[in-house]
Amino acid sequence: MKCDIVLAGVGGQGILSIATVLGFAALENNLYLKQAETxxxxxxxxxxxxxLRLSDRPVYSDLIPFGKADLILSVxxxxxxxYLPYLSAEGYVVTNITPFMNILNYPEIELVMDEIKRLPRFxxxxxxAIAKEIGNSKTSNMVMLGAATPFIDxxxxxxxxxxxxxxxxxxxxxxxxxxxxxxxxxxxxxxxR
Amino acid sequence: MTKKLLLGVEAIGQGAIxxxxxxxxxxxxxxxxxxxxxIQGNKLAVSRNIHxxxxxxxxxxxxxxxxxxxxxxxxxxxxxxxxxxxxxDPFMNAAMTGINGGLIIAVADDPSMHSxxxxxxxxxxxxxxxxxxxEPSNQQEAYEMTRxxxxxxxxxxxxxxxxxxxxxxxxxxxxxxxxxxxxxNNLKLPSDPLQFILLPAFARKRYQTLLDKxxxxxxxxxxxxxxxxxxxxxxxxxxxxxxxxxxxxLENFPDGSPYPILKITQYPxxxxxxxxxxxxxxxxxIIEEGYPIVEEQLKGFFDYGKPVSGKLDGTxxxxxxxxxxxxxxxxxxxxxxxxxxxxxxxxxxxxxxxGCGHNDLFLALDEVMSDYGxxxxxxxxxCYTLGVLPPYHSGNTCVDMGSSITMAKGAADAGLxxxxxxxxxxxxxxxxxxxxxxxxxxxxxxxIMIGDNESTSMTGGQDSAxxxxxxxxxxxxxxxxxxxxxxxxxxxxHEKLVSLIRHEIDYQGVSIIIPRRECVxxxxxxxxxxxxxxxxxxxx
Numbered sequence: 001m002k003c004d005i006v007l008a009g010v011g012g013q014g015i016l017s018i019a020t021v022l023g024f025a026a027l028e029n030n031l032y033l034k035q036a037e038t039x040x041x042x043x044x045x046x047x048x049x050x051x052l053r054l055s056d057r058p059v060y061s062d063l064i065p066f067g068k069a070d071l072i073l074s075v076x077x078x079x080x081x082x083y084l085p086y087l088s089a090e091g092y093v094v095t096n097i098t099p100f101m102n103i104l105n106y107p108e109i110e111l112v113m114d115e116i117k118r119l120p121r122f123x124x125x126x127x128x129a130i131a132k133e134i135g136n137s138k139t140s141n142m143v144m145l146g147a148a149t150p151f152i153d154x155x156x157x158x159x160x161x162x163x164x165x166x167x168x169x170x171x172x173x174x175x176x177x178x179x180x181x182x183x184x185x186x187x188x189x190x191x192x193r
Numbered sequence: 194m195t196k197k198l199l200l201g202v203e204a205i206g207q208g209a210i211x212x213x214x215x216x217x218x219x220x221x222x223x224x225x226x227x228x229x230x231x232i233q234g235n236k237l238a239v240s241r242n243i244h245x246x247x248x249x250x251x252x253x254x255x256x257x258x259x260x261x262x263x264x265x266x267x268x269x270x271x272x273x274x275x276x277x278x279x280x281x282d283p284f285m286n287a288a289m290t291g292i293n294g295g296l297i298i299a300v301a302d303d304p305s306m307h308s309x310x311x312x313x314x315x316x317x318x319x320x321x322x323x324x325x326x327x328e329p330s331n332q333q334e335a336y337e338m339t340r341x342x343x344x345x346x347x348x349x350x351x352x353x354x355x356x357x358x359x360x361x362x363x364x365x366x367x368x369x370x371x372x373x374x375x376x377x378n379n380l381k382l383p384s385d386p387l388q389f390i391l392l393p394a395f396a397r398k399r400y401q402t403l404l405d406k407x408x409x410x411x412x413x414x415x416x417x418x419x420x421x422x423x424x425x426x427x428x429x430x431x432x433x434x435x436x437x438x439x440x441x442x443l444e445n446f447p448d449g450s451p452y453p454i455l456k457i458t459q460y461p462x463x464x465x466x467x468x469x470x471x472x473x474x475x476x477x478x479i480i481e482e483g484y485p486i487v488e489e490q491l492k493g494f495f496d497y498g499k500p501v502s503g504k505l506d507g508t509x510x511x512x513x514x515x516x517x518x519x520x521x522x523x524x525x526x527x528x529x530x531x532x533x534x535x536x537x538x539x540x541x542x543x544x545x546x547x548g549c550g551h552n553d554l555f556l557a558l559d560e561v562m563s564d565y566g567x568x569x570x571x572x573x574x575x576c577y578t579l580g581v582l583p584p585y586h587s588g589n590t591c592v593d594m595g596s597s598i599t600m601a602k603g604a605a606d607a608g609l610x611x612x613x614x615x616x617x618x619x620x621x622x623x624x625x626x627x628x629x630x631x632x633x634x635x636x637x638x639x640x641i642m643i644g645d646n647e648s649t650s651m652t653g654g655q656d657s658a659x660x661x662x663x664x665x666x667x668x669x670x671x672x673x674x675x676x677x678x679x680x681x682x683x684x685x686x687h688e689k690l691v692s693l694i695r696h697e698i699d700y701q702g703v704s705i706i707i708p709r710r711e712c713v714x715x716x717x718x719x720x721x722x723x724x725x726x727x728x729x730x731x732x733x
Contacts, residue, residue: 010541011543012546019365023198023365024198027196027198027367032366032367033198033365033366033367034364034365034366035198035364035365035366036360036363036364036365037200037363037364037365038307038363039223039224039226039227039308039363039653040223040224040307040308040651040652041223041307041308041543041651042307042308042543043543044543044544044545044546044576044579044651045541045543045544045545045546046541046542046543046544047540047541051364057447059366060439060440060441060443060444060447061440061441061443061444061516061517062360062361062364062366062437062440063360063441063516063517065444065516065517065518065521065528065529066518066528066529066531067528067529067530067531068529078537078538078539078541079541081534081535081537081538082534082538084531084532084533084534084535085531085532085533085534086531087531087532088529089529089530102541102544103539103540103541103542103544104583104584105539106539107537107538107539111537112537115535115537
């Protein structure tokens with residue numbers, strides 16, 4: 001098993017919560033893991049990424065080589081395109097479709113979506129809408145993680161367990177909300193891959 | 194013991210706790226900050242009441258750590274690479290005094306300048322001070338080398354420099370810690386009462402002691418379990434890997450390198466080990482993150498001996514951090530084909546947060562400065578440095594902590610009018626106060642705007658040593674009370690702030706305007722903590 005993931009977003013969108021859940025699941029499955037994060041200046045609304053590498057063999061580099069990522073998981077559509085050089089020939093892009101427009105020269109969203117639709121393998125998902133349906137827009141990152149689960153070779157139960165551990169201290173209601181978000185995202189991806 | 198998922202910096206924090214420290218001293222700086230934060234949040238550190246408060250700057254931090262070492266206890270001091278410039282004086286002289294309790298100076302370098310103004314390589318400082326340098330290659334080693342680094346420090350009687358770079362600092366991996374932490378040292382004065390007195394007559398002896406120790410330092414590098422040769426079948430090339438460079442090489446050879454590798458994680462370089470390795474191979478490639486310090490040492494002036502390649506001959510790029518693709522290219526390995534970034538993807542630089550008080554400072558300043566033209570605003574290091582970017586374009590310099598005030602003063606000395614410094618609260622107490630004293634003593638014609646968000650925000654909202662003290666510090670330094678103004682950094686105060694700036698520009702002398710509003714990120718965290726407390730849940 002080997003899964004190299006580029007997690008992408010904008011500083012403040014909380015992509016690390018996705019990494020934390022996956023990290024927990026990986027550890028539970030005795031997988032080797034390395035996860036490089038962006039701290040510091042870029043956290044202030046800049047482009048941020050995390051390289052998450054899971055494997056049943058030792059992982060050496062903290063960075064993913066170009067053309068080797070199995071998955072780009074982006075919580076923002078334009079950011080999903082920024083890391084395309086990392087995507088392998090067989091890799092998937094799973095991206096949220098809600099733009100985060102904190103720059104003046106943000107391209108036309110239709111053009112961004114056209115680029116995404118040109119990719120051979122992608123899932124484009126409205127994570128905010130699904131999260132709202134579930135009842136809490138803050139769960140959109142778990143919707144995104146759910147949408148990525150069909151492409152990550154880790155048992156779903158382990159990821160659910162990760163959510164229980166991470167959100168447990170926020171109460172049972174938050175756990176079940178986030179679990180619902182995870183499943184909703186997963187179902188969408190399975191139907192729209 | 195169970196595996197913990199730790200950032201490299203957290204592994205260092207855990208290693209320091211398990212190594213029996215009685216204190217951590219630090220000023221926040223990316224990518225080093227979380228070493229201290231990890232210790233601050235650790236249960237054992239709290240129950241042992243390990244010293245874990247932030248210091249005003251890296252110099253005061255290092256001196257305090259040296260003081261704890263003098264008193265016989267173990268200490269770690271943490272900073273980013275440019276922080277070591279601030280602490281360079283005690284750093285160089287701590288090498289002269291040596292230590293009593295074990296002392297580790299942990300420095301995180303930032304090649305590629307993700308969050309820094311240069312990419313200086315702290316290993317040069319280690320060589321400069323002639324002390325051992327540890328450069329772990331992964332998170333587990335970061336833990337182990339910190340934990341055992343205190344023993345090394347005490348055995349050799351020297352401070353030890355622990356050098357990491359951004360990727361190790363901010364990458365997480367499974368780390369297996371030991372079962373129990375070392376007990377703290379007892380309070381014990383140095384056996385030699387002259388050890389810490391660097392008067393010339395004593396200092397000469399200390400310097401000789403330091404010179405004499407070099408043999409031992411090198412022998413310990415030679416015997417370090419973290420250094421060594423990894424065999425390979427093809428001896429046409431030998432690769433020397435320093436620190437995390439090893440990972441990028443092995444990424445290209447997951448089943449083992451065909452070429453022999455010399456793994457370096459402890460300095461000074463063991464000449465015995467390097468010579469042994471050189472005999473094995475036809476030529477050498479040096480892979481190191483940062484400056485080509487090992488390469489320079491081995492290449493020599495006249496290029497005698499076996500060919501040495503690396504950053505100096507262009508085999509590897511001279512600037513920026515390493516990655517697996519750079520190594521693949523240097524070794525002429527085939528890389529995977531990859532997509533290009535579509536041209537429509539726009540840059541997304543960092544920006545001030547929505548609702549940030551610095552925004553109000555810059556809007557007012559920009560309005561006033563439109564009368565004077567560009568080139569009058571001296572900025573500093575912090576979130577507000579982002580004011581130099583669009584939409585504000587407010588700020589013409591950003592050099593080092595505190596330089597806004599002193600550069601404005603120098604420019605005013607040269608005749609520039611107006612000369613305006615923009616500095617944050619924490620940067621002001623870090624290195625701005627002394628410059629203020631210079632300006633006051635000379636009645637320099639400058640305006641200093643202290644953007645006070647009551648926090649050290651760029652590094653994550655640590656407590657600011659300036660909190661509640663800025664006006665009294667300015668008064669104490671001799672600024673007239675009538676020229677010290679505090680104003681809420683709020684949109685409703687825009688006109689007031691504009692006229693205040695105009696008024697104080699007209700004053701011939703030092704004036705201070707303090708636009709003040711709590712950092713929005715810090716406020717949000719404070720509110721959410723309070724909610725958690727009120728709901729009766731445990732706050733981690």
